[in-house]
Amino acid sequence: MKPAPFGYADPTSLSEALTVLQSEGEGAKVMAGGQSLLPLLSMRLASPTTLVDINRVPDLDVVAVSDDGVRVGALVRHATLLHHAGAAAVQPLLARATANVAHPAIRNRGTTVGSIAHADPSGEMTSVLALTGGSVTVATPEGSSAVDWADFFVGPLETSVHGPAVVTEAFFPALPARTGTAFEEVSRRKGDYAVCGAGVTVTLDESSRVVSARASYISVGLVPEVHDLTEAVSGRTVDEADWSAAGDLARTLVDPDGDLHASADYRRLLVGVLTERTLARAAQEAQNR
Amino acid sequence: MTTKLMGEPVRRREDLRLITGRGRYTDDIGHGALAAAFVRSPYAHARITGIDVDAALDVDGVVAIYTYEDLVGPMAEPLPVLIPHPQLTAPRTGYPLARDVVQHVGEAVVMVVATDRYVAEDVCDRIAVAYEELPVVVGVDAAREAVHAVHEDVPDNVAARHHQETGDVEAALAASTHTLSFTQYIERSACMPMEGKGVHAVWNRDDSSLRVHTSTQASTSVRAAIAAKLQLSLEKVEVVAPDVGGGFGVKIVHPWPEELLVPMAAIALGQPVHWAEDRREHFISSAHERQQRQEITVGYDDGGRVTALDVRGWHDNGAYTPYGIIVPIVTATQLVGPYAIPVYRVRIDSVYTNTVIVTPYRGAGRPQGCYAMERTMDRIAQDLGLDRAEVRRRNLIGKDEFPYDHHLTFQDGRPVIYDSGDYEGLLDKLIALVGWDRAEERRAEAASRGKQLGIGMAMYVEGTGPGPYEGGHVQVLGSGKVLVSTGLTSQGQGHETAFAQIVAHELGVPIEDVEVTTGDTRRFGYAVGTFASRAAVMSGNAIALAARGVRAKALRIAAEVLEADVDDLEIDEGVVQVKGTPGTAIPLRTVAVLSNPLRYAFDEAARQATQFAGPGDDSKPPVAVGDAPGLEHVDYYSPIRSTFASGAHAAVVEIDPTTWEIEVVDYAVVHDCGNIVNPMIVEGQVHGGVAQGVGGALYERMAYDADGQLQNASFMDFLMPYASEVPDVVIDHQETPSPLNPLGLKGAGEAGVIPGTACIASAIEDAVGRRIAAMPISPTELYDLVRSPDAERVPAATTGVPA
Incomplete structure (x- = not known):
């Protein structure tokens, strides 16, 4: 469990990082928190030629909150986001989801943007990016551009970004008015990757009737997806709405796989249960926002 | 008066060192040593057709590469069968490095020695081993069906047929x-100590001696094995178990191939060589x-009293049987627990599979028997509509039936003869404790909260402290320090504290x-090892006897110089004094100086002793016939048979009927290990055991696929419970001395699990009101069960991979 030999670069600017990435080519790998990457190296499941450690690149550790949403820099640790009151006020899902990211030691090092760039379908923040309709900023030697979440995730551990590039930030749009959120996971042990997780938003109209109910799941499917469950509860008041109908609908929309810890059937069961629970909570919250 | 020590929760003296990072484990010893790494089989069953090391020889830093061809003499022979048994008719062991055929994924094929472990692994990556795959046998059922054989010359895959019966069942x-008859399964788990195995060997060319540090539970036996296999004289081999980061059974197996190969390389290369097992290797x-399949038939009367019990079992022993059939024997004999079973027959076949070997893990067959x-x-x-506690009560061995012979x-x-106990007392306490x-x-x-609550109980009797012996050495120095050594090893249990309590109590010293x-062959050469809940019983009593020997000698010497009768003397706080006569006293440290007639005044203690030294008796030699210089004593404790500890556990679970998550909300333990040396240590042992019990019941399994690949060989997928998954444990003690x-002790190390x-x-x-016939059980399996x-339904997912 010792990594194969690799080069190491610790650029002190974004342009230097991109230059190194360009000169090293396909074998180079960006490292931020290292919480997923380093175990892969130690088990020799990944053998990059060069690790480009961006921890010394300035200005990437910023959480910028505006009325539009929350910009999270590439070096912002999960723990920072978890405890960021300003971010939580604009987009409550950030704190709710990061609370479910592994354990404190991992949250203290692991980065939210790194987790998104890793594109693991069992990661919390990939689904939150999707559910909030967010995007990432990708810096390349040619310049920076925003990539919408739907264009970013291509497959498990695979994104649309190729060649020399650094994902410098993620943008999570603000929660709309009269909208509530909830996030819940079932995991085998506290802090483990979720067997199944659900993040939801419910938006009400001015008379407290449901106009939107949307969900995104963790460890279900190959890439983050957002499922619109509105039809099951549309036009109902919070008290009238049959959230279990939304859960039943969700079960028909997902296509989970089985693994050592859960059969596909069991995951489908959990999709329904978690959908019902989280939508009910989110709707209650929406009434009070 | 000396502070009371026996039975007191004396704080563990090893903890400061161990929990502040100052423990010294094998990996902390000898920086700068060459590093070993192993090429291990990626196949569960295959014939080796070639090993090509050419590409590896170019790696900068490679020092040596060993294959089976490089093994000579006894090293080229199969590893020993440590514990033969007449019913183990087809024992098989591997070679230190695989010879022709590999029998499980992970079997060592090539050893590489390089300047460090990184380089060693680079070298391993460049060694190409060619294999011809052979059919794979995984799981007890496949082994029993014997469509394929693990060992060519054992076509039925049966290593042993263990059979005992007490009458015509x-x-x-x-x-x-x-x-009634039923079938049930229990799955594989493993010890998973925090520290894996580790070996550090130094060869001293000048005096042809070998010093080996190894993370073992049996340093004296590793020493003997190394001497035999490497053809060294025993006195030239020293084996030390330094701080050991947990054992739980896996480190009682010896010699592990690496414990022979690393010293072999150190001798051949004339340089220190080190190997630290990584987690994947450990898996x-x-x-x-x-893993066992159990078919049980029981006869009983209208009152629920058992009239006959017939158990047919299949035990997965993995690819080899170096540790014999201890585990199935323990299952067979401890299964009866606290109950009087008039007629009992047990037949367990121990079968080969192409998986990692099976050797004792804390509990060592008892969890299966208890299950x-x-x-x-x-x-x-x-079946009878009776309370589960009441059925147990009606079958318990009575308090007045000891010693109880199970035949x-x-x-x-x-013989399995229970020495003492009070099982009804345990049950009464448990019923009260758990409500x-x-x-x-x-x-x-x-x-009313939407949860399904259930309660369960289980009782057990545990044979602890088996022989044949352990020894202890106690020596009082002129400084007043009391040195104690015993050959068995420690893996964090608190032996330093418990043994110090015993000696301080017996000798009357602070x-x-x-x-x-412990565990240092330079200090004590004869020992058996730390397993089977035997350290306190065996070494505790041996050390107590050694301390009593020292005390007797101290009193004899003190009686002479104080001109008092031995019977009038006592030792308190390290001072020998005449009872009731303050002032007529001599420090024990001074007695220690006086015990040696050679008394150069190197220090104040020797100078002080001169005031007590008499003129001497010219008619006698300075050391009397039959006496020895020094205030020290060695003694051994060898029991007639094992002592039998006992206990009763109850668990309360809550199940969420929407997600089928299982939470253990209460866990109650009533525990009887005879007299207790240190209740805090005993409770810690119980807590740790319960954590492993919860792991075995709800989380841990070795998920082999049909090709013999372990699917969850990492801590990400092999789920041991965290603190967050282990319930608070409430404990009540009962003490029925042996x-x-x-000292009236019984063992406590394994009980909790x-x-x-x-x-x-x-x-x-x-x-949930559904039959649970296979354990462990996870929420996804419980969901399958309740829908069936x-x-x-008996889920036969015995390879560990959910269907």
Whole structure:
């Protein structure tokens, strides 16, 4: 469990990082928190030629909150986001989801943007990016551009970004008015990757009737997806709405796989249960926002 | 008066060192040594057709590469069968490096030595081993069916057929009012110590001696094995177990191939060589335990009293049998637990599979036996509509029936005769502790919260402290320090503290003056090892006897110089004094100086002693015939047979009927290990055991696929419970001293784990009303179970991969 030999670069600017990435080519790998990457190296499941450690690149550790949403820099640790009151006020899902990211030691090092760039379908923040309709900023030697979440995730551990590039930030749009959120996971042990997780938003109209109910799941499917469950509860008041109908609908929309810890059937069961629970909570919250 | 020490929760003296990072483990020893790494088989069963090391020779830093061809003399022979048994008719062991055929994923094929471990692994990557794949056998059922053979010359895959019976079980079953039969499974788990195995070997060319540090539970036996296999004289081999980061059984197996190969390389290369097992290696090349298939038939009367018990079992022993059939023997003999079973027959086939070897893991066959017996009790209760506690009570061995002879033969070859106990007392305490009689009330309360609550219990008797012996050495120095050594090893249990308590108590010295060394063959050459809950019973009593020997000698010398009668003397706080006569006293340290007639005044202690030294008797030699210089004594404790500890556990679980998540909300333990040296240590042992019990019941399994690949060989997918998954444990003690040893002790090390699977299965069954016939059980499996139309469903997912 010792990594194969690799080069190491610790650029002190974004342009230097991109230059190194360009000169090293396909074998180079960006490292931020290292919480997923380093175990892969130690088990020799990944053998990059060069690790480009961006921890010394300035200005990437910023959480910028505006009325539009929350910009999270590439070096912002999960723990920072978890405890960021300003971010939580604009987009409550950030704190709710990061609370479910592994354990404190991992949250203290692991980065939210790194987790998104890793594109693991069992990661919390990939689904939150999707559910909030967010995007990432990708810096390349040619310049920076925003990539919408739907264009970013291509497959498990695979994104649309190729060649020399650094994902410098993620943008999570603000929660709309009269909208509530909830996030819940079932995991085998506290802090483990979720067997199944659900993040939801419910938006009400001015008379407290449901106009939107949307969900995104963790460890279900190959890439983050957002499922619109509105039809099951549309036009109902919070008290009238049959959230279990939304859960039943969700079960028909997902296509989970089985693994050592859960059969596909069991995951489908959990999709329904978690959908019902989280939508009910989110709707209650929406009434009070 | 000396502070009372026996039975007191003396704080563990090793903890400051161990929890502040100052422990010294094998990996902390000898920086700068060459590093070993191994090329291990990626196949579960294959013939090696070639090994090409050419590409590896170019790596900068490679020092040596060894294959089977490089092994000579005894090293080229199969590894020893440590514990032969007449019923182990087809024992098989591997070679230190695989010879022709590999029998499990992870078997060592090539050893690489390089300048450091990184380089060594780079070298391993460049070694190409060619294999021809052979058919793979995984799981007890596949082994039993024997479509394919693990070992070519063992076509039925049966290593041993263990069989014991106490009467004509078929006649007794035929005569029984009721009978029932059922089949159940229990899965593999493993010890998983925080520190894997590790070996550091230094060869001293100048005096041809070898010093080996190894993370072992049996340093004296590793020493003997190294001497024999490497053809060295025993006195030229020193083996030390430094701080060991947990063992739980896996490190009692010896010699591990690496414990021979690393010293072999150190001698050949004339340089220190070091190997630290990594976690993946530990998963695939150390040892596992627990998988059995059990077919049980029980006869009983209208009152639920067992009239006959017939157990047919299949035990997965993995690819080899270096540790014999200890595990199935322990299952067979400990299965009967605290119950009087009039006629009992047990037949367990120990079968080969192409998986990691199976050797004792804390509990060592007892969790499986307890699972068989306790689930039987539950089924009798269900069949007759009786309370589960009441059925157990009716079958318990009475308090006045000791010694109780089960007419079985234990793992040590001695009869299973329970020395003492009070099982009804355990049951009464458990019922009170867990609130057994309030279960319906709690069930209703939980239902109001949408939860299904269940309660279960399980009882056990554990043979502990088997022989043949352990020894202890106690020596008082002129400084007043008391040196204590025993050969068995420590893996964090608190031996330093407990043994110091015993010596301070026996000798009458402050505990601060007592220094304890374990597992160092330089200090004590004869030992058996730390396993089978035997350290306190065996070394504790040996050390007590050694301390008593020192005390007798001290009193004899003091009596002479104080001109008093031995019987009038006492030792308190390190001072020998005449009882009731303050001032007529001599410090024990001074007695130590006086015990040696060679008394150069190197220090103040020797100078002080001169005031007590008489003129001497010219008619006698300075050291009397039969005496020896020094205030020290060696003694051994060798028991007539094992002592039998006992206990009863209860678990309360809550199940969420929407997600089928299982939470253990209460866990109660009543524990009887005879006299207690240190209740805090005993409770810590119980807590740790319960954590492993919960792990075995709800989380841990070795998920082999049909190709013999372990699918979850990392801590990401092999789920051991975190602190967040382990319930708070409430403990009540009962003390029925053992009449078999001077201190009245019984072992406590394994107890906590034994009933976990049985009692949690019982609680889940109680909560959901469905038969639980395979453990462990996860939420996804429970969901499958409750949806199944077959009320007697036995999930046969014995490879560990959910269907």
